[in-house]
Amino acid sequence: MLDPPLPKPPSPLDALRPSLAFRWRTATEFVEATLKAAILDGRLPGGTPLRQEELAARFGLSRMPVREALRQLESQALIDVLPHRGAVVTEISAADAADTYAIRRALEPAALRLSIPRLSDHALRDAAALIDEMDAEQEAGRMGLLNRRFHMTLYAAAGHPRLLALAEQQLIAFDRYLRFHLASQGRAHMAQEDHRAMLEAARARDTGTAIAVLERHLDTAAGTIARFFATRGGVTEAS
Amino acid sequence: MLDPPLPKPPSPLDALRPSLAFRWRTATEFVEATLKAAILDGRLPGGTPLRQEELAARFGLSRMPVREALRQLESQALIDVLPHRGAVVTEISAADAADTYAIRRALEPAALRLSIPRLSDHALRDAAALIDEMDAEQEAGRMGLLNRRFHMTLYAAAGHPRLLALAEQQLIAFDRYLRFHLASQGRAHMAQEDHRAMLEAARARDTGTAIAVLERHLDTAAGTIARFFATRGGVTEAS
DNA sequence: TAACGTAATATTGGATCCAATCAACGACCG
DNA sequence: CGGTCGTTGATTGGATCCAATATTACGTTA
Structure with missing residues (x-):
């Protein structure tokens, strides 16, 4: 039967x-x-x-x-x-997150330094628009994309395509951790204050300030993820 | 027939x-x-x-x-x-060389900063031995390998395997330009003074000096390659 | 009973064959 | 005579089949 x-x-x-x-x-x-x-x-x-x-x-x-x-x-x-x-x-872990951040912390300030003097008004407007989009966005998946595009828009004028490709690849890798970052903050928003401050500094061609903000931005993000792993202990990746 | x-x-x-x-x-x-x-x-x-x-x-x-x-x-x-x-x-070019250097200039100081406080005496001895090997080496092919191993030996204690892998990959990419660098210097030796100074600073755990030397080392290398391309104009890669 | 060696199975690595795509050439048409 | 469209050859992308390797289970032996 x-x-x-x-x-x-x-x-x-x-x-x-x-x-x-x-x-x-x-x-x-x-x-x-x-x-x-x-x-x-x-x-x-x-x-x-x-x-x-x-x-x-x-x-x-x-x-x-x-x-x-x-x-x-x-x-x-x-x-x-x-x-x-x-x-x-690949397993995610606190160590891997720290690794990714160490790379971002090295690459992105370098890209920003090269880019700011050459940023066009058009790029600055694009970046501003992306900040607004992030304010409105609720979906976590698209948030990663928007965040990535915002950062890359600020770096894009650096030239050096290989440097930019590497930076973008690390931003993509960071997407695996972004959900935890957002969850830890209890809201579906990025640290938009940092984004606005970076954009302001870029507009003023104040490279030093922009880099300082970016470095602080990355350090706080790294800290948030580290605390998340410290409290949750394990991995428990799935939503 | x-x-x-x-x-x-x-x-x-x-x-x-x-x-x-x-x-x-x-x-x-x-x-x-x-x-x-x-x-x-x-x-x-x-x-x-x-x-x-x-x-x-x-x-x-x-x-x-x-x-x-x-x-x-x-x-x-x-x-x-x-x-x-x-x-x-992939074509090599002055722009691509500058791109590679921009990446190295970002990654390697970061790796060195993380590594120096944790470097073992064993690693320091290895690095010293590699400097001696480079003094003796005549073959351009092996020179690239030794140079790479020297740099990576100094960075290895940084942990952060992804950062180290990226740094090594860029060192490897640099090998394509190393022959020009050596040719421009008219001798088959690296800038061994820089290497020795870096090692000395690392021994003394003087992170600031070590990074300063490394950055100067990379900047002079970048300048040498840029001048090479400027004078030779074209590519003419084959020996 | 534990440990080692061996055989069976599942899974990937490699070879061969077929299909899809691109570049170049030539014919046709305006 | 120039431009466009179809055809042909070369080359890569994909499918199917076979071989090699690692893991598992089992049986034998000390």
């Missing part, structure tokens, strides 16, 4: 939400973007094993684009890949 | 020297390491197209490990990959 339909075992991969809103150039890019978004959101917590076969089935593709996407994610330090043993979502 | 044996057309890939000295874990790692070494040496100059088929034939492998290796190199900014159009060795 027929067995009752198997209750399909729940999988962490159920959290994947492939976005078909775009025409991705290649399947690899599609898989990479989808996995990346899920990891940064926290929908795929640290430690989640990523089996190529399972992912391929989810995406309706073969294992090949999945393999290439996993390689890309590995180079972004979002997953750990061990030869012949597979990929696992 | 039979044609005379074709004089095999010379290819930039003739410069590849696959090292069979190691047992590589996977074929992908083997291809990646070989290509990387050739690019950093300057044996594969900027602009060289890298055809998957041709590389696969050279290595006696299929195109698959070549594809994965190219992805890895792309993530290290050593090659540019355009979808459906193939990979090309």
Whole structure:
């Protein structure tokens, strides 16, 4: 006789939400973007094993684009890949957060220093608009994007594309921690005072002040995350 | 009638020297390491197209490990990959050199500041030994490795593995320019005075002096490369 | 009973084949 | 004669199949 339909075992991969809103150039890019978004959101917590076969089935593709996407994610330090043993979502931790902050603390002031003298009025207006958008935004996911765009808008005039790409990559990595930061503050807002002060200093071409504000901004954020990990002790990544 | 044996057309890939000295874990790692070494040496100059088929034939492998290796190199900014159009060795330029230096100038002082208070006597002895090795070394290829190891030895106590990995990656990228630096100085030696001064300051736990020396070290190196490009105008990468 | 060695299985790494895309060339039309 | 559109060749992207490797479980032995 027929067995009752198997209750399909729940999988962490159920959290994947492939976005078909775009025409991705290649399947690899599609898989990479989808996995990346899920990891940064926290929908795929640290430690989640990523089996190529399972992912391929989810995406309706073969294992090949999945393999290439996993390689890309590995180079972004979002997953750990061990030869012949597979990929696992990188664990988050207080130490890793501090690591990310140390890098941001080094790169972003340097970018800002190079950028401020060359910032256009157009860029300054864009930055102001992004602050307003952040005031209005409620969704945590988009908040990371807006915060990232605000910072990058201020740095973009620095030239030095590799420096900017690195800075942006670290901002993206920080998105994994941003939710904790927001949760700790009990509200869905960034430290907008710092943002406004940075923009003001940039408008006045006061590089020294802008950098001082940025460094304080990063230090307080690092402190908030550190306290969060200290109180919560463990990880408990999922919402 | 039979044609005379074709004089095999010379290819930039003739410069590849696959090292069979190691047992590589996977074929992908083997291809990646070989290509990387050739690019950093300057044996594969900027602009060289890298055809998957041709590389696969050279290595006696299929195109698959070549594809994965190219992805890895792309993530290290050593090659540019355009979808459906193939990979090309990244061009070097005065602007790119300045970009790399801007990153090093941001990351390495930060790493040094974190590291010096925690440096062990063992690490200090290692660094001293590396300075002596550099004095004796004549080969340009190994000089890059020794220079890298010296710097990383001083930074290693910083913890923050991601920061250290980034710093090392930039040091590696700098290898592409190191030959020009050495050529400009008319001798096969690094600025060993700076290295010795950094080590002395580190021994004395004088973080401020060590960072000042490091920043001067990087600034003079950047200046040397900039002058080199200014005089030579073009690229002319190959030895 | 514990430890070691061996076999079975699951999973990734690599090879081969097919499809999609891009560039170049040439024909057609204005 | 110039520009545009279709066709063809070269090259990469993706699918499928096979091989190598690591982990697990099991059985044997000290």
